[in-house]
Amino acid sequence: MFILAKSLEAAGIVCVFVGLVLGINSPTLWIELYLLIIGSAVFLVGWGIEKMHARRTSRTSSSR
Numbered sequence: 001m002f003i004l005a006k007s008l009e010a011a012g013i014v015c016v017f018v019g020l021v022l023g024i025n026s027p028t029l030w031i032e033l034y035l036l037i038i039g040s041a042v043f044l045v046g047w048g049i050e051k052m053h054a055r056r057t058s059r060t061s062s063s064r
Contacts (some may be wrong), residue, residue, distance in 0.1 A: 005050035012043025 019035025
């Protein structure tokens with residue numbers, strides 16, 4: 001679960017950077033906006049999974 005969360009966070013950051021590069025080279029900013037939204041959403045999903053996993057592991061380690 002942790003690896004999935006970190007992979008989604010990395011994919012979100014890459015998506016935002018690709019959007020930045022395409023936005024600089026493109027005459028229209030729509031592709032940059034779309035990639036920013038998609039990258040942010042993917043990153044936030046990964047971040048949420050990571051936080052959920054951290055809560056689960058802290059609960060199980062404190063109950064021992």
